[in-house]
Amino acid sequence: MDCISARSKNIKGKGQSKLKRRESLAGLLFVSPTIIYFIVFFLLPLAVCIYASFTNWNILSPNRVFVGTLNYERLFVDPKFWKALKNTLFMLIPIPIYITFALLFAYACHKNILGQKVFRAIYYLPYISSIVALTLIWMWLFNSKYGLVNNFLSLFVDNPPSWLSDPFWTKWMIVIMISWKLIGFTSIYYIAALKSIPKSYYEAAQIDGAGPRQQFFKITLPLLTPTTFYLLVIGMIGSLQTFVEVQMFAPDGGRGYGVGTIVFYIWQKAFSSSQMGYACAIATVFGLFILVITVIQFTLSRKWVFEGN
Amino acid sequence: MKRKISPVRIIVFIILLIGAVTMIVPFAWMLSTSLKEANLVYTIPPQWIPKPVDWKNYIEIWTASNLLTGIKNSCIISVSVLVFCTFTSSMAAFAFSKLSFPFKNAIFVMLLTTIMVPLVVLLVPLFVIYTKIGWIDTLLPMIVPASMCNINIIFFLRQYMTGLPKELLDAAKIDGCGYFSAYWRIYLPLCKPAIVANVIMLFMITWNDYFGPLVFTHSESKQNIQVAIAMLNSHYIQQTDIPLMMTASLIAILPVLILFIICQKYFTESFAMTGIKG
Numbered sequence A: 001m002d003c004i005s006a007r008s009k010n011i012k013g014k015g016q017s018k019l020k021r022r023e024s025l026a027g028l029l030f031v032s033p034t035i036i037y038f039i040v041f042f043l044l045p046l047a048v049c050i051y052a053s054f055t056n057w058n059i060l061s062p063n064r065v066f067v068g069t070l071n072y073e074r075l076f077v078d079p080k081f082w083k084a085l086k087n088t089l090f091m092l093i094p095i096p097i098y099i100t101f102a103l104l105f106a107y108a109c110h111k112n113i114l115g116q117k118v119f120r121a122i123y124y125l126p127y128i129s130s131i132v133a134l135t136l137i138w139m140w141l142f143n144s145k146y147g148l149v150n151n152f153l154s155l156f157v158d159n160p161p162s163w164l165s166d167p168f169w170t171k172w173m174i175v176i177m178i179s180w181k182l183i184g185f186t187s188i189y190y191i192a193a194l195k196s197i198p199k200s201y202y203e204a205a206q207i208d209g210a211g212p213r214q215q216f217f218k219i220t221l222p223l224l225t226p227t228t229f230y231l232l233v234i235g236m237i238g239s240l241q242t243f244v245e246v247q248m249f250a251p252d253g254g255r256g257y258g259v260g261t262i263v264f265y266i267w268q269k270a271f272s273s274s275q276m277g278y279a280c281a282i283a284t285v286f287g288l289f290i291l292v293i294t295v296i297q298f299t300l301s302r303k304w305v306f307e308g309n
Numbered sequence B: 001m002k003r004k005i006s007p008v009r010i011i012v013f014i015i016l017l018i019g020a021v022t023m024i025v026p027f028a029w030m031l032s033t034s035l036k037e038a039n040l041v042y043t044i045p046p047q048w049i050p051k052p053v054d055w056k057n058y059i060e061i062w063t064a065s066n067l068l069t070g071i072k073n074s075c076i077i078s079v080s081v082l083v084f085c086t087f088t089s090s091m092a093a094f095a096f097s098k099l100s101f102p103f104k105n106a107i108f109v110m111l112l113t114t115i116m117v118p119l120v121v122l123l124v125p126l127f128v129i130y131t132k133i134g135w136i137d138t139l140l141p142m143i144v145p146a147s148m149c150n151i152n153i154i155f156f157l158r159q160y161m162t163g164l165p166k167e168l169l170d171a172a173k174i175d176g177c178g179y180f181s182a183y184w185r186i187y188l189p190l191c192k193p194a195i196v197a198n199v200i201m202l203f204m205i206t207w208n209d210y211f212g213p214l215v216f217t218h219s220e221s222k223q224n225i226q227v228a229i230a231m232l233n234s235h236y237i238q239q240t241d242i243p244l245m246m247t248a249s250l251i252a253i254l255p256v257l258i259l260f261i262i263c264q265k266y267f268t269e270s271f272a273m274t275g276i277k278g
Helices: A002-052 A070-076 A079-090 A094-110 A116-128 A131-141 A148-153 A167-195 A199-207 A212-239 A244-249 A262-271 A276-304 B007-034 B038-042 B056-064 B067-098 B104-116 B119-132 B140-148 B151-162 B167-174 B179-190 B192-207 B211-216 B225-230 B242-262 B264-277
Strands: none
Touching: A002 A276, A002 B067, A002 B104, A002 B119, A002 B140, A002 B179, A070 A276, A079 A167, A079 A262, A094 A116, A094 A167, A094 A212, A094 B007, A116 A167, A116 B007, A116 B242, A131 A167, A131 A244, A131 B007, A131 B225, A131 B242, A167 A212, A167 A244, A167 B007, A199 A212, A212 A276, A244 A262, A262 A276, A262 B119, A276 B104, A276 B119, B007 B242, B038 B242, B056 B067, B056 B242, B067 B104, B067 B140, B067 B151, B067 B179, B067 B192, B067 B225, B067 B242, B104 B151, B119 B140, B119 B211, B140 B211, B151 B192, B167 B179, B179 B192, B192 B242, B192 B264, B211 B225, B225 B242, B242 B264
8 A cells, every 4th residue: 555655656746747847848938038038138238338338339440448447437527427417307307296286186086076087088198199299299389489388478478488499498398298298197096096095094084083184194195105106216217218308309418418318418429429338338327326216215215105004 | 976066176177177278288289280381380379270271281291201101110010019029928927927937036026127227228239239130220129129028018917817816727737738728728818908908008109119210220211100200300400391290290199099099998997007016
């Protein structure tokens, strides 16, 4: 008996390990495109970027010389880099604007305001539209002489700004555009999050005598913090990479480089000046910068994001 | 739920209405301008309903710009990416959610890191790699990497498939189904709503892509629609034909807009589902 059961166990074990191997093989095979993608289109370029940042690489000449940290030293005294960084940080301004409006909009929808379905369809419209088409429309809207915006503004002020030639106003124009574009999209996250808050919380609060305002600030807002945190993280990563608007509104980076962002500067350096080594150095620093900001956000999140149970 | 009418609600409604008008005005202005004769554009105050309505721009645009080639290339790119990426990503999602294989978690975490690195870091090296293998000025840089996987779709479908019972796989195995046919015949059909939502999102992203085609293509015959309409930008050409520019924008927006109107339910669903993931 013992012998037989031992043997059957053995057979079972062998069979199972064979099955297991088949499963492992299938699994690896199924994710193999993903692994190839990761190695060829992510890891390899990433390594090349870091390596190239230590060379004087240039697409036109084949000889590549190792220059040590020269590119990095150059970067710290490059006034255009610092200007680009300042302009890039300017692009963070839309985040609190669209998050606030999106939250209010989502709250109104959640409270079942009249016509909310139509409102939602309309508010999502900018997000699905191509950014290039939007910039073309925007240029026409903000045309300093014949644009709709300045026509409207001239009812109130004497000299409406020349949006497209003054870097300061161009940047504000981009801020308005990004905020406008993302309100609807952002509200979707809040609408989903609001739906997931249990009604019993509000009922309990009502019994304890909390008014609508107190309910909003003491229940709704804290329970939405995970969503807000997520939106802040993806919003920052996205905003810091602003490129298309700059390239369309100010193809040369604007007067005194007042509009150009970091991504735009890297693109210019690599493909117009063909200083690829230097472009890679800026890209590496910029990648690290985004990483550090994200890590800081995660660290700070413990202080204000509600974790629940 | 009964709607109560209170002063607060009326104020909120008015604010939302103003917001909605702000959302729509640029699009309405685009439509209105696209129906104008070139000289009618510069009237003050602006004319909302053009007199006469001029459809000429919608004929002229096809010869005045590279739009037709752009649409053709965008279609080639979008269709290839949609077909291959949906297949590869859903297969990977199936493996991540239902199979056990070595380094599974390590590979998954590895994929997470790709989201943290901005595209611009990879851009210059990719350009050089593509130059070496002769991919510059072809559609391949837009098609091949995007076809191999889409991290967001993998996350999304993995989440979705985790909710499906694993017993289906065991039953399939007993019936002599291989892993591939278990994925293809059982799990993939069950994921249909999620797949549709993702296909729409993917189409939107691929159709609206501008950065990649801008960097990796040069000749007019390889431009996608976004690059083609960007060329109408007044900064690049001497004479600005604003009505023509608006016509091109409208045509570029239209495919996604139509899809959005038809599948609005799926759109919001997919947004919401990806939102829950975070």
